[in-house]
Amino acid sequence: MKDFDKDIACISSISRYFARLIKNEEYLEYMRTSYSKLFGKIDVEETLSFKVDDEKNFLKSIRVAKNKILMRLIFCDLKQMIQYEDVVDIYSYFADLVIQKTFAFYAESFNCKKENFYIIAMGKLGGQELNVASDIDLIFAHDNDTLDNQQGSELAKKIIYALENNDENGFVFHVDIRLRPHGSEGRLVPSLNFLEDYYLNYGREWERYAWIKHRVIVGDEDKISNLITPFVYRKYLDYKTISEIRNLKKLIKKDLNEKNKLNDIKLGVGGIREIEFIVQAIQLIRGGKNPHLRLKNTLASLQQIFYEKALDKEEFTNLKAAYIFLRNTEHRIQYLDNKQTHLIPANGDLDLLSQSYNLNSKEFITQLDKFRESINFQFVNFFKTENEHEGAIDHFHDSENKELVDNLTKSKRWNKLSIANQERIITLFKLLDEEIYVNKYKKDQKVFLKVYDLIETISSRSNYIAFFIEYADCFKSIIRFASNSSWIIEYIKKHPILIDDLLINHGDYEVDYSLLHDRTLDILLKLKSLDEQLDYLRDLKHKLIFQLAVLEIKGEIKLETVSDELSDIADFFINITIGFLKHKFSNDKLFESFAIVAYGKYGAKEMSYASDLDIVFLYKYAGHDKSEFINIAKKLSTWFSSYTNAGVLYDLDLALRPNGNNGLLVSSFDAFEKYQMEQAWLWEHQALSKARCCYGNEALTKRFNEIRNKVLTKPRRIQELKDEIFKMRQKMYSQHNPKEDSFDLKNDKGGLIDIEFLVQFFVLMYSTKHQNLLSNTGNLALINALEGYQLIKSEESTLLKKAYLLYRQEIHKLALNNQTNSLVDRGLMENLPHEVHQCFMSYLS
Incomplete structure (x- = not known):
């Protein structure tokens, strides 16, 4: 057991908490028997499998179990036998089981069944990412009819005492119950009806963030989820979340400055909380429309956000690596004395922390700073302030544009908007006018009018206005789209939810159907x-x-x-x-x-x-x-x-x-x-x-x-087939009234239908002999096949393909600008329609 003694000494030199406990014979024996074994959830179950009837022994047993699990986590983590994800998963599982076991121990004396009582994990425990010295955030509740408030409160107090009372064996968890409605002054165990009414009418913005991670440990998960989901996740894309989280971060920073805790890896600049804010902001913005984003665990949420293209690969990779490093660092700091701290230590303790990474203190700080800078860069970029856009432009270049905006500001509709929303809309109009001036868009492109109509349409939906303020580059993209396509602006007006997709890094269009x-x-x-x-x-x-x-x-x-x-x-x-x-x-x-x-x-x-x-x-x-x-x-x-x-x-x-x-x-x-x-x-x-x-x-x-x-290979007489197709086309000509100066790309002589009818004639007549003509591969491929079988001449093939492509491109351009007909200036087509019609007639007349 020489290696065992050596390893115990090594871990004891890094963790004073571990060194204190290992002096206890029971804990030393536990570590010895489990020394070379894998560590997983089954070990948690075995450690908590004790059965005791009296309260004193129960309280002692859950404390001893906690110490054993935590010692083994420290040992296996520092020996690199398990990863970060294993540490938080195992410890969160222990917390779940010990809470459930404690509830079961006391519930019988209150005649309370688990389906009538609720213990809801919030924060790190809710996300199954509990750190090793964390307190646990819990909310208690009871079914509306089966348990009175007094009984519920007494049961909750018993559970809290059992978990956090500190005796000679220590404590299990400190319990934070301040996340309940009305905080410390609220009911300890409110009813479900009370919870529903509170969050429907009085719930605050920060409580939405808190409830993202909720997870029911005791009680009916579906009941709580149905009650709380409408409060947390809006049906619309909620971009006001960005400014609200930005304000929350300012308050945290101010508090840290006052307490001189800027080296806090949780709350400080480039800390864990900044990653959590990015993740939660995206979840709150998009989670109402996309249930796949409603995850509790930060890493799992980050992965899903990347999959949904709300972060690109580099951003995702950087945030994931930084998050794991900071969480591992958080654990190693807490391994020292099993205290809930997130401050980078100094002097000898910094050396011990660095040693746990096999680095010296200078190397460790360099690596830490690199990760924190990366996090803060993404955080600042994501939560860039509105002031970056405001005040930059103080006038309109085009007086007609200004007059249009002035008229809007005098309307009844304008007066119904909030002052903040009015100011944002004016900012957008000034930016629009500036972009038109800088890019020299022509008047006949009607760019200002198109985008003006869009903004007016969505003006009452402050979330979309907030989006354009937060993401000015996306608004500039809208302006560019308007210069090229009326259709896409109309499409956005009909479906403003699409505005969110402007953030996605499109790249190649690849969909795994x-x-x-x-x-x-x-x-x-x-x-x-x-x-x-x-x-x-x-x-x-x-x-x-x-x-x-x-x-x-x-x-x-x-x-x-x-x-x-x-x-x-x-x-x-x-x-x-x-x-x-x-x-x-x-x-x-x-x-x-x-x-x-x-x-x-x-x-x-x-x-x-x-x-x-x-x-x-x-x-x-x-x-x-x-x-x-x-x-x-x-x-x-x-x-x-x-x-x-x-x-x-x-x-x-x-x-x-x-x-x-x-x-x-x-x-x-x-x-x-x-x-x-x-x-x-x-x-x-x-x-x-x-x-x-x-x-x-x-x-x-x-x-x-x-x-x-x-x-298609049915025998046909060539002259009969020609006659029938030609008569059909002649009838179509007679029902169509061509315009002298315009060319109808579809219906006029030499148009798209002439080409399609000609190709279909050859398919129906010759596919018996040439089986490749049966392939439904589009007209261009069929024209190539006709040339290959020498059914048409090479110059005719070139002519038909050129015309077919040009016609389709022009029709598509017209559609992108909301033109419902297929008319273009006849002069633009030069002699092409005449040549196509001559080709058509040469085979079918």
Whole structure:
């Protein structure tokens, strides 16, 4: 046991607390028997497995257990046998069990059952990150009808005494009960009704931060969560939190200055609390909309915040490393004498602290300062003050802009706003005017008007105004967007929740749809009402589309990528809705026989931001009643088309099903095949060339592709096919009234429809011979294939691809500026439409 004696001596030289206790034979023997064993939660359970009937022995036993657990934690931590996460997890678990055991010991004498009494852990214990010399923050409560206040108070006092009374064996925990309603003057054990009323009507901002970490140790977790969640997490994005936490930090700093405790690694500059403030601010801002952020543990929350892209990888990595280092340092300081202190010691104790890291004191301080500087840099950047934006601009460059703002300030609506909000809005208008002047935006771009309308729309929602004040760069991004796109400003006006996404570090647009599916389904199943579920999906769709649009406006992705992603987003919402309905129907076999086919722009993956979804519902007969598939189709249609506060998910067009709007909502595969082969019009076969299965298992997808291929390779007479397509196009020409100076990119001769009809002619005529023409890979790929098969000339292929790309780009630009038609100046197209129409006529006239 030479190594044991050596290790005990080593740990005793670093921890005076450990050195005192190891002189006790019982503790020495405990350390000897556990010396080479792994240390985990099961050891905590064994240490607390004693059974005693009298109070004296009970109090002694829980103190002895605490000393043993703490000694072993110190030993294993300093010997690097366990990590920081293990230390706080094990010690928090011990606290949970000892509280539960103490409650159980006294509860019987008060005739109190655990379902009628509540012990709620707050702070570090609530987050399961208890430090080794921490007190524990507890809130007691009782069920409304089963326990009177006097009984509850007496029981709570017994528990508190048992935990914190200091005798020859020490104490277990100091208990802080000041976080309860009204603090020290409030009821020790309030009822649940009282808690609900208090937080609904009187709860203060700092209490929201405190309740983030709440965790029920005794009692019904769901009851407390349902009661407290609406108080902690707002339904909107709560950016006023930033200024409120900033003010709280100022008070802490002032208090530290007065007490000369700036070397406090918890509360001082670059300390643990600054990391906690960053984490809690993001949780409070976004947690109302994103339940995944409602975590208790700081490291787990930090990880989730990184996943949600509220922090970039470097910020997350730095904060995590700094947090673990500071928490380890906090423990090592407290290992010295088992005292709750967060001050960096001096002289010999600093040497002992440094020794625990195998560093000298100078090296340790250098490393500590580096971490604290990193933390404070991020903290200052996150909580930068409003004064950085105010007063920088004191006039308007454009008198018309000033007049517009002056008129707003005289309106009745303006007078309803708070003074603080009015001042912030004026600041934003001045910044807007300045940006237009500096960047030399033209009058006809109407940048000021667009952004003015946005600010006026959200003016009563002070959180969004606060956001722009806090993040001026994001506001400048809005101004840049307005110079390029009216559509995106209108989109933000309709869905201001998207303002939050301006903070996200976008980079490449990469979405793991499989992972997103699992997370979204988890949230949908947790949400309790249909309205919440529908709104959540709509908000998620707006978010995905907005991120895509931002990248396109910045010029970071091409049109083809945008169309592909928009189609992938639509596929995701089809599949997540079906995934949710599967849970509700509890009949997986039913869905194994159900398929959805995408048509049109959706089927061909050529969607724009405002595209609706052309879909057809199919099923395979496998013993299920048709009405069951009709029910699925109706449910999905309701989920997509129902109008909520967040709008619709997608407009659905179901008219391409067999017999159109007069046909059945769902068709069997056999009926669909029969209709396509025997009754369908030619235009329906053209539409089928752009169709694909967007939901369905492998067997059903294969069945649809077989039907599609069979229909598209159906023998046709070339002249009859030419005549029918040409007559159809001629009819469209006659119903369209072209404008002399404008060119309709879609409908005019030589427009997009000419190109699509020409490609569809070749697919229907030649796919029997050239199987690659059956691939639904988009018009550009098909034009390349036609050239490869020498069905069209090389110069014709170049012409059609050039025109097709240009037309789609121009249509997309028009859509981004809210133009509902497809008209452009005819002169801009030069001779291109004429050449395209000549090509079309050469094959089809």
